[in-house]
Amino acid sequence: MKMGAWKQAFFNERMPACALKGHWVSFRLVDVTGNGKAFGGLPFSVHDSSGRHHVGKLNDEGFASLQDFYCGPVVLMLDDLYSGTEEPYYQLRTRRTYKLPITELQMRAERTFFASADDRRVEESSAYQEADRFYQVEVSDLVRHSAHLPLPASSVLRPKRHALKMMADLGFGPPEPTLSGIVLFPNKHTVLQVRPLRALRTMLSTEDSFCALNLYQLALFAALSYCDFGQVPAESPSDEVRFPLDPSVGNLFAEQLSVYHEAWRIDPKQSHRFYPIYEDVPYSQRFEILPFDPELYPQNRPELKEEQEHPARLHFFDDEKFGTDTQAFITHHDEIILISVRGTVSRADVLRDADAHQVSFEDGVGKAHDGFYQAYRAMRDFVLQYLDQFHLGQRIVICGHSLGGAIALLLAEGLRRAPDAHYNILLYTYGAPRAADAEFTAGASALVHHRIVNHNDPVPSVPAPWMNTTAKLWIPGAITLFSNPAPGGLLFAAGLVRVGGNPYRHHGEQYHFMPITLPDGSHSSVLWKPGCESLQEAGCNRALQLQGDMPDRDNLLRQLFQADQHFMTTSYIPAAWATLRRWQQTLESEGPLVTQREFELLDRAFEDMREQLRAKRRELAQRRPANDRSHEPGDALNAEIDRLHTSRERLASLRWRRLRARDVYGSQAPSTHLQSSLKRWFSHRENRESAQFASIPPPAHDEQARVQTLDIDSVV
Numbered sequence: 001m002k003m004g005a006w007k008q009a010f011f012n013e014r015m016p017a018c019a020l021k022g023h024w025v026s027f028r029l030v031d032v033t034g035n036g037k038a039f040g041g042l043p044f045s046v047h048d049s050s051g052r053h054h055v056g057k058l059n060d061e062g063f064a065s066l067q068d069f070y071c072g073p074v075v076l077m078l079d080d081l082y083s084g085t086e087e088p089y090y091q092l093r094t095r096r097t098y099k100l101p102i103t104e105l106q107m108r109a110e111r112t113f114f115a116s117a118d119d120r121r122v123e124e125s126s127a128y129q130e131a132d133r134f135y136q137v138e139v140s141d142l143v144r145h146s147a148h149l150p151l152p153a154s155s156v157l158r159p160k161r162h163a164l165k166m167m168a169d170l171g172f173g174p175p176e177p178t179l180s181g182i183v184l185f186p187n188k189h190t191v192l193q194v195r196p197l198r199a200l201r202t203m204l205s206t207e208d209s210f211c212a213l214n215l216y217q218l219a220l221f222a223a224l225s226y227c228d229f230g231q232v233p234a235e236s237p238s239d240e241v242r243f244p245l246d247p248s249v250g251n252l253f254a255e256q257l258s259v260y261h262e263a264w265r266i267d268p269k270q271s272h273r274f275y276p277i278y279e280d281v282p283y284s285q286r287f288e289i290l291p292f293d294p295e296l297y298p299q300n301r302p303e304l305k306e307e308q309e310h311p312a313r314l315h316f317f318d319d320e321k322f323g324t325d326t327q328a329f330i331t332h333h334d335e336i337i338l339i340s341v342r343g344t345v346s347r348a349d350v351l352r353d354a355d356a357h358q359v360s361f362e363d364g365v366g367k368a369h370d371g372f373y374q375a376y377r378a379m380r381d382f383v384l385q386y387l388d389q390f391h392l393g394q395r396i397v398i399c400g401h402s403l404g405g406a407i408a409l410l411l412a413e414g415l416r417r418a419p420d421a422h423y424n425i426l427l428y429t430y431g432a433p434r435a436a437d438a439e440f441t442a443g444a445s446a447l448v449h450h451r452i453v454n455h456n457d458p459v460p461s462v463p464a465p466w467m468n469t470t471a472k473l474w475i476p477g478a479i480t481l482f483s484n485p486a487p488g489g490l491l492f493a494a495g496l497v498r499v500g501g502n503p504y505r506h507h508g509e510q511y512h513f514m515p516i517t518l519p520d521g522s523h524s525s526v527l528w529k530p531g532c533e534s535l536q537e538a539g540c541n542r543a544l545q546l547q548g549d550m551p552d553r554d555n556l557l558r559q560l561f562q563a564d565q566h567f568m569t570t571s572y573i574p575a576a577w578a579t580l581r582r583w584q585q586t587l588e589s590e591g592p593l594v595t596q597r598e599f600e601l602l603d604r605a606f607e608d609m610r611e612q613l614r615a616k617r618r619e620l621a622q623r624r625p626a627n628d629r630s631h632e633p634g635d636a637l638n639a640e641i642d643r644l645h646t647s648r649e650r651l652a653s654l655r656w657r658r659l660r661a662r663d664v665y666g667s668q669a670p671s672t673h674l675q676s677s678l679k680r681w682f683s684h685r686e687n688r689e690s691a692q693f694a695s696i697p698p699p700a701h702d703e704q705a706r707v708q709t710l711d712i713d714s715v716v
Contacts, residue, residue, distance in 0.1 A: 205666020
């Protein structure tokens with residue numbers, strides 16, 4: 001062969017068949033700052049064009065070189081598995097199902113960081129200047145199994161895949177059937193800048209006590225439950241899955257947060273940007289969407305057909321095909337398992353809402369709303385199977401909105417009572433109706449449940465404990481509701497039916513969004529615990545306008561179909577955001593939760609309400625026959641007047657209450673990452689409200705279910 005042949009371009013059709021020996025290659029792995037120390041000592045393997053396999057270790061600066069091999073490109077891999085015992089890597093590598101092939105390279109990359117909070121690429125570094133070739137690479141470029149790793153980020157300096165394919169077509173490179181590794185060219189020094197394996201994780205508190213952080217963050221997750229999972233292909237995948245639909249559950253966790261992208265959309269029609277508060281975590285500690293790899297996991301193989309496992313089947317419960325139409329998603333990391341249950345959407349949801357017949361709660365005590373109970377039973381096995389595989393003592397955080405809140409309550413209590421499981425449950429619900437009777441509520445007293453109610457939301461008032469009308473009176477109203485469902489489906493009217501049995505009772509500690517008007521005319525709300533049924537029933541009482549035994553159906557329909565204070569993205573989420581901002585500002589200023597003016601307005605409304613209750617008590621006393629010794633109506637009103645007095649005292653306490661950091665951020669208050677997470681959150685203009693107390697963000701004109709004007713006088 002010609003002595004100058006080695007100078008010719010590689011993969012050139014004139015490249016001689018026989019190659020000369022005596023060539024070299026050098027390479028270095030660095031982080032985004034150009035430092036190679038993070039990868040010092042890593043084992044590597046190189047396959048040259050003659051089929052020889054070379055192994056070695058990077059030096060302390062991440063550098064290595066090979067000498068005297070045959071002319072031609074080589075393929076570099078760093079595929080050695082992590083062999084240490086550090087958590088969570090050891091647990092992830094050895095767990096019973098879906099063992100992750102975590103490599104030493106992955107563990108090292110998870111300990112590197114981005115140069116900026118928004119992951120802007122550093123196109124030039126000190127290492128860039130020393131290189132003949134400079135690539136920005138991912139861990140997935142250098143290992144064989146990558147289904148559990150994030151999608152590559154775009155970059156003009158990515159290595160070209162066609163070179164690797166050509167090597168494979170010529171029979172060179174690693175002996176695996178998949179294209180793995182990076183092609184390095186001889187007689188050149190190549191620098192590989194490894195992208196950090198960091199992810200964003202929504203911060204949550206694991207403490208029992210209520211905090212503004214969880215109020216806001218779990219409101220977002222409860223709203224996300226209305227989205228699809230977004231997997232493509234949705235069923236029977238063959239080799240890989242993707243999650244391109246934004247927003248969707250899979251897209252958020254698998255394709256946005258996993259690549260360090262701050263996502264904010266949790267509703268397809270959402271216009272205002274509500275960002276969660278994210279923390280920067282190693283990739284292995286993110287909320288996990290399990291990998292799909294038929295080569296590695298036999299349960300993923302397509303030939304299993306109906307028994308095939310894939311991410312949508314593992315993380316997403318959608319019972320549309322089997323009657324209940326219950327929907328929920330579940331995911332986890334090393335500290336939390338998160339479950340979110342969807343509210344009313346479809347006709348099947350409507351029929352379930354309407355089924356208020358009480359049935360025995362077989363997993364505990366008392367009786368539950370039959371429609372909600374059937375939905376709970378439909379998803380119970382799905383949740384238990386997931387917990388059986390991935391629960392290792394984490395706090396189980398459950399949330400749900402509307403119907404989803406009712407199902408979430410039954411699920412939480414069922415899990416709490418699961419034999420020998422010792423599940424530690426934390427429950428937040430938003431606008432949830434009553435799900436069970438008084439015996440159930442008493443038996444579930446140990447369950448930690450924070451129940452959020454927006455001021456005039458009618459849904460939490462049903463099924464009402466004092467309603468015992470006959471079914472035939474409600475059939476015409478139910479038919480009207482079912483024939484013309486509104487978007488979002490607030491169709492709980494027929495659920496007011498209860499014939500016999502113990503009265504329905506709410507469970508959990510209620511937190512109430514009380515509306516206020518700020519000095520500039522904008523609207524916000526004060527979150528507090530009123531403790532009186534006059535407020536808890538306000539939404540329903542204003543709608544019903546009882547006329548004998550039959551409610552005014554038209555008024556009820558109008559209230560339900562215009563119940564904007566029940567929707568998540570235009571009601572609960574804005575109010576939760578405003579509460580978080582109010583509490584943050586209160587914590588910073590060391591001031592009270594309400595101003596003197598706000599207290600006077602609210603207190604005046606309570607005084608008016610008390611006078612109305614007293615007047616009603618006098619009216620009932622005058623109507624009572626002389627021989628009627630029953631004291632029930634008067635006793636009930638007296639008890640409510642007493643509760644109203646207690647509520648006024650609670651309101652007064654807000655003038656003097658001083659917040660602690662744990663009131664706002666819960667268990668995250670002492671976290672060393674809190675300030676950096678808040679800095680990232682406040683970098684978005686939507687979160688830099690400068691008013692003394694944050695107002696509720698106004699919805700866009702084209703946004704469905706706009707929030708109506710909040711009126712302080714509406715409490716009476």
